[in-house]
Amino acid sequence: MNKDQIVKYLQDNNIHKIKFAFADIDGVLRGKIIHTQKFIDGLDDGYGFCDVVFGWDSSDSCYDNVDLTGWHTGYPDRPCRIDVSTMRNIPWQNDIPFFIADFSKANGDDLHACPRSLLKCITKQCEDMGYHPEFAQEFEWFNFKETPQSLQDKSFTNIQPLTPGMFGYSVLRTSQQSDFYYALFNQLEKFDIPLEGLHTETGPGVYEAAILHDHVLAAADKAALLKTAVKEIAGAHGIMASFMAKWNESLPGCSGHIHQSLWDKNRTDNLFYSAGDTHNMSDLMKQYLAGQLYCLPHLLPMYAPTINSYKRLIEGAWAPTTITWGFDNRTAALRVLHPSKKYTRLETRIPGSDSNPYLAMSAALASGLYGIKNKLKLDVAPTAGNGYLDTKNGRLRSNLYDASMDMQKSAIAKELFGEGFVEHFTQTRLWECKQYAKHVTDWELKRYFEVI
Known part of the structure; x- marks a missing residue:
């Protein structure tokens, strides 16, 4: 389904929440559940997500040796975008709609620490x-x-x-x-x-x-x-x-x-x-x-x-x-x-x-x-x-x-x-x-x- 079809599906089925996640540098999925209205509002411009998810390890200990983020940056939000083509329902969680996201911008200026954005870049070259x-x-x-x-x-x-x-x-x-x-x-x-x-x-x-x-x-x-x-x-x-x-x-x-x-x-x-x-x-x-x-x-x-x-x-x-x-x-x-x-x-x-x-x-x-x-x-x-x-x-x-x-x-x-x-x-x-x-x-x- 495209973006408009997904919005219609959510509205027609009275679905009030969706789940999304992305892979951090270790491949660990990080994400959250958000209200359907927030999901719709962010489809064009993306969502803010704290970049600490690329500033800590798999045990949530903060790196002290990276420039991307840290106490020196204040751990700001970074633009995160949901890929609507990845929609599926989670059958063991009451079929809640699920999406994959990555840290990319509409202008193609991706976060260099984002693994999925990196693969998208290599794929385009191919x-x-x-x-x-x-x-x-x-x-x-x-x-x-x-x-x-x-x-x-x-x-x-x-x-x-x-x-x-x-x-x-x-x-x-x-x-x-x-x-x-x-x-x-x-x-x-x-x-x-x-x-x-x-x-x-x-x-x-x-x-x-x-x-x-x-x-x-x-x-x-x-x-x-x-x-x-x-x-x-x-x-x-x-x-x-x-x-x-x-x-x-x-x-x-x-x-x-x-x-x-x-x-x-x-x-x-x-x-x-x-x-x-x-x-x-x-x-x-x-x-x-x-x-x-x-x-x-x-x-x-x-x-x-x-x-x-x-x-x-x-x-x-x-x-x-x-x-x-x-x-x-x-x-x-x-x-x-x-x-x-x-x-x-x-x-x-x-x-x-x-x-x-x-x-x-x-x-x-x-x-x-x-x-x-x-x-x-x-x-x-x-x-x-x-x-x-x-x-x-x-x-x-x-x-x-x-x-x-x-x-x-x-x-x-x-x-x-x-x-x-x-x-x-x-x-x-x-x-x-x-x-x-x-x-x-x-x-x-x-x-x-x-x-x-």
């Missing part, structure tokens, strides 16, 4: 080059027999997974939680997040959901909404869902792989496919892949944004550690899938489930376009076999601090995303490192308290 970007993200997450209060009461110890044991692709485990399992699939469908598949992964209480592919902006919207939607649906069933990349050192981590391809503007021709190539890869796809390989060390925090992200990126844990690519190889960072013209695509396997979809997709698309613009040659041989041992093109950084320092100094990152975004984003990542560095962990207490 479309101006004549391509339609088709993307999808898939997520793994753990489910627990817990509540936020029970975790606080137990100080996040003795956390109880929803089901015991390692049982990937289990029909039995999902049937034992059938109310929750089918509620996820059915209610996400009604919320305009249709799933291609939903199943258990290996690990106690792990699910994996693959979202059906769509235009990159819509795909990122759906990915960002899925995480909060899953948590809300789980909560209604007395279950707590976590999208941490690695919650337990002895269990596999949780991925957030991104699938992507470029099509013609009519969405009829997959430009990554070439019947004349041995592996069905077009020259365009090879350039796109080369761009991702080249840019990867410069953009790693956009795929792996937390301290915890790097505890997933370890050898033998179904997550990459090297700058590699391969044909249907799950040990490589970039996996080429080429089964048919319709489904030839690239899977970027670095992101975990803790990634911000807008930033991860921005990184993937921008670096791929960089390869196309610069006609980069795919001169790195594909990995055959164990990608953990293939270090000819380098390794991924093993921690957030080093990855963030690389990005902060990178001319490539600034060329792709602008100095304003790179400076703000990397400072927020360095803030994460600072918060972690001053914390005394259980590991340190157990190791040093008595013995040292």
Whole structure:
């Protein structure tokens, strides 16, 4: 529906409130419920929203190292605009109308810290080059027999997974939680997040959901909404869902792989496919892949944004550690899938489930376009076999601090995303490192308290 149709729908159905939200720099949804009249009044000129949402971390602690906002600015309102094309109803909340917003102005002067605005900018570049970007993200997450209060009461110890044991692709485990399992699939469908598949992964209480592919902006919207939607649906069933990349050192981590391809503007021709190539890869796809390989060390925090992200990126844990690519190889960072013209695509396997979809997709698309613009040659041989041992093109950084320092100094990152975004984003990542560095962990207490 367009703006006028939405207003008529709200008035005809006597709807007095709507809900909207946007993703902050961590991908956390922030928003509110507003009266229908306020919604209508702001459709043209936008709404004021306190910019502290880009001035604090995921725990609402205010940054002391960013210029965008802070005590030095007084935390003013910034113009926030609702994208009416994102309307959907929340089926588990009495079908209240819901919209996605971002921090953009009518004149195109967007807030450089806004992840959705960044992706819109990269998407425009792609479309101006004549391509339609088709993307999808898939997520793994753990489910627990817990509540936020029970975790606080137990100080996040003795956390109880929803089901015991390692049982990937289990029909039995999902049937034992059938109310929750089918509620996820059915209610996400009604919320305009249709799933291609939903199943258990290996690990106690792990699910994996693959979202059906769509235009990159819509795909990122759906990915960002899925995480909060899953948590809300789980909560209604007395279950707590976590999208941490690695919650337990002895269990596999949780991925957030991104699938992507470029099509013609009519969405009829997959430009990554070439019947004349041995592996069905077009020259365009090879350039796109080369761009991702080249840019990867410069953009790693956009795929792996937390301290915890790097505890997933370890050898033998179904997550990459090297700058590699391969044909249907799950040990490589970039996996080429080429089964048919319709489904030839690239899977970027670095992101975990803790990634911000807008930033991860921005990184993937921008670096791929960089390869196309610069006609980069795919001169790195594909990995055959164990990608953990293939270090000819380098390794991924093993921690957030080093990855963030690389990005902060990178001319490539600034060329792709602008100095304003790179400076703000990397400072927020360095803030994460600072918060972690001053914390005394259980590991340190157990190791040093008595013995040292």
